[in-house]
Amino acid sequence: MKVKITDLERLILSSLRKKYSEADSQLMADVLLFGQLSGKTSHGIVRLFVGNSSILSQTPKGKPEIIVKSKISSIIIGNGNPGMLVGPLAMKEAIRIAKKEKIGFMGTKDTHTSSGCLSYYLEKIASENLIGIIIAQSPPSTPVSGGIEPLFGTNPMSFGIPSDPRPFIFDMATSAISFGALLKAKTLGQKIPTNVAIDKYGDPTTDPEEAMQGATLPFDNSYKGAGLAMIVEILSGLWPGADFSGLNEQGGWGNLFVAFNPNLLMDVKEFKEKVHLLLEKARHSKTREGATVRIPGEHTLDKRNESLKLGMIDIEDNLYHALQKASKG
């Protein structure tokens, strides 16, 4: 069904306000809406109320706390608050510190839900003329190379690069399928693609439920993808004191939000102009007949802009009804 974005936002806010303050609800609604409007719907409304790691299933122990570790680094202890609330705080701190010290280095721990679509944060960091790198650890999902036991989260790596007229944003899960996509397939009763997951015996499966009991595969089905997933597990899980491979579950999910000032190495104006040149060269580079170049991340921002322009988006009926219920119930 088609719904007005303003109606959607109102329902999201009503749902969130039952547990969270007005300001906190707005922070989370912005992140959720970005996922929904940009077509990354596995990071959209479904995260509000579906599954054990939904936003509305959380019981925070208190407000998030910032523990300053050095002039350039801090850890935000989530205290059980949603990743989509801690994420905006980490982003703001990373920006604030990087503007002053050239690098802002933020770890987060003790969240137990997704931080949402990382492109949301990267667009904001890059719009402040800073280079952003965000990586995010989540509960064990992908095995080590050669293994079949879930050890690493779906562990996205993402990058935001300032440029004009708009930043270049690249955001990818290191697993072949994100937990959000498994959740969405399960909720909608859909199959998942082949070659993205195995069941608990290590056999290929297209059933999202079997995949949740088994493991997701690394995005490239090789040791490289598994290695990157492992690096994200160490740097954004273990390092800030969050969980890593189920060995520190009380630490919760972890994230690393890092903002770098381009002037570490180059004047920001020159940097942005050069990135623009590179993007233009890539966009117009040679293809096979009929093929088109795909600049990573552009589809996400284009789709979000198009949704905002229309003021309306398409949403699955049952998802919208679930949201209506959550906003009232």
Place this chain on the structure above:
Amino acid sequence: MKVKITDLERLILSSLRKKYSEADSQLMADVLLFGQLSGKTSHGIVRLFVGNSSILSQTPKGKPEIIVKSKISSIIIGNGNPGMLVGPLAMKEAIRIAKKEKIGFMGTKDTHTSSGCLSYYLEKIASENLIGIIIAQSPPSTPVSGGIEPLFGTNPMSFGIPSDPRPFIFDMATSAISFGALLKAKTLGQKIPTNVAIDKYGDPTTDPEEAMQGATLPFDNSYKGAGLAMIVEILSGLWPGADFSGLNEQGGWGNLFVAFNPNLLMDVKEFKEKVHLLLEKARHSKTREGATVRIPGEHTLDKRNESLKLGMIDIEDNLYHALQKASKG
């Protein structure tokens, strides 16, 4: 043929000394030997004298220069010196600064040869109880997603994580095949695997010469690998003022050497212990019957250690003869 490592080192040093000082020759010989002894032979002796981007084909304009950009960041201008000479300088500076300031952030530009096996540097950074990240841009080789024109280098991403009894090192090209491996296949008259390269028309090829005139594929044959290659191009090529996608060729090849002190977020002892726990869990995790876990990077260090213990290594006859000739000629 089997040769003594001491003989091999002597020949490498004799070759290098014709153009470089005793100290500089030793720095480069160490990097070359690491590649050869660890089985990453595409980053070994072949780089001394094969092709336009060989070490012995270079004509440096002067010594490398360090341009300080901030308290935590510098650019090393290579002045046409080999990547394997500039690399050790960048590594040492990154370590020195990170010990003092928690982050050492080094860009390099104006080299025109490979920096060698990045694991070499990462082992040293991690042995200083620092987390190392090195990425390296090289001449256009891999297309953007959807394209067939070489735009991004083979662009490795690599990570060194301190742990006991030894660090965890993960080093991967973002292309499906490294330029060194193409060079080695061409030199030895061998075919390359299927699905790693295309010819200049965009058709698959197993001929290394055709691949050099065409393009290498991203490691996963998807937009994710191409996106990571693009990020490496921007951060380690464009950012330090080196080339990017052929748009700044006089800038030469670029690198980013970054060392992070774990105490940005966590005490180093706790960090290393936790990494050890994670590695042990991964090593003993469940596999399908008969399968074995592969911890990235371990094979490289194991092979190097084994070579050093034996004091001998196997080397292709024609490569050894070419080295003998270079050391005399």
